[in-house]
Amino acid sequence: MIDSHTHLESCAPDDADLVAAAAAEGVDRMLTVGTDGASCRAALAAAETFPQVYAAIGRHPNSASGFDDNDLAELEALAAHERCVAIGETGLDFYRDRTPPADQQRAFEAQIGLAQRSGKPLVIRTRATGEPTIATLRERAQGVRVILHCFSMPDHLDECVEQGWWFSFAGNVTYPSAQSLAEAAERVPEDRLLVETDAPYLSPQPVRKERNQPAFVVHTARFVAERRGVPYEELERTVERNAAELFGW
Numbered sequence: 001m002i003d004s005h006t007h008l009e010s011c012a013p014d015d016a017d018l019v020a021a022a023a024a025e026g027v028d029r030m031l032t033v034g035t036d037g038a039s040c041r042a043a044l045a046a047a048e049t050f051p052q053v054y055a056a057i058g059r060h061p062n063s064a065s066g067f068d069d070n071d072l073a074e075l076e077a078l079a080a081h082e083r084c085v086a087i088g089e090t091g092l093d094f095y096r097d098r099t100p101p102a103d104q105q106r107a108f109e110a111q112i113g114l115a116q117r118s119g120k121p122l123v124i125r126t127r128a129t130g131e132p133t134i135a136t137l138r139e140r141a142q143g144v145r146v147i148l149h150c151f152s153m154p155d156h157l158d159e160c161v162e163q164g165w166w167f168s169f170a171g172n173v174t175y176p177s178a179q180s181l182a183e184a185a186e187r188v189p190e191d192r193l194l195v196e197t198d199a200p201y202l203s204p205q206p207v208r209k210e211r212n213q214p215a216f217v218v219h220t221a222r223f224v225a226e227r228r229g230v231p232y233e234e235l236e237r238t239v240e241r242n243a244a245e246l247f248g249w
């Protein structure tokens with residue numbers, strides 16, 4: 001099994017404990033995602049230490065205040081590391097409303113360019129910003145492989161499928177209140193499907209009271225398999241194949 005999006009550095013136990021707990025559940029590949037300079041360097045360090053771990057290098061929209069050319073140059077240098085297999089997470093997040101939208105947009109567009117130049121897939125975060133995020137990607141991200149991390153826009157499913165983007169489902173798809181999201185998880189094309197934890201956030205329903213960790217992706221995968229009417233092992237082969245193609249791991 002894979003976890004296409006986690007933040008090892010933000011989880012409570014040591015990386016070694018998290019990786020071992022994941023391995024015990026059969027989770028043997030994970031992408032740990034940087035959100036600013038320090039967490040990107042931590043992600044690369046984890047990826048150098050553990051063969052199961054790969055890094056995404058990016059600037060989170062809520063950390064994008066004042067993003068400038070120096071920040072882009074730093075990202076570009078970090079992203080050249082051989083264990084960096086994706087750019088992001090980037091996108092737009094107006095929900096928490098901390099970072100000026102113009103700064104978020106500038107960082108977002110810069111990282112689209114970085115994905116284009118590096119040939120690495122782009123990990124997208126969007127929260128309360130479906131339409132402007134989709135519009136920016138349609139306008140600027142031609143030729144980029146786009147992963148909609150923690151996909152939560154069931155109303156936009158069809159146009160995102162049409163664009164050929166990838167869909168990564170997190171623990172929130174398992175919540176009883178998320179019926180339309182669960183229906184979206186049934187309909188995503190097989191070759192565009194991924195699962196993730198976004199740990200330490202969004203623990204899946206069976207472990208919702210615990211702090212999330214990569215091992216818990218199996219709960220989300222089991223739920224998505226059931227909704228799609230396929231055995232767990234088949235879902236596992238599907239997401240492992242999709243992640244291997246995207247990340248080259």
Ligand SMILES: [Zn+2]
Binds near residue numbers: 033
């Ligand atoms: Zn994240």
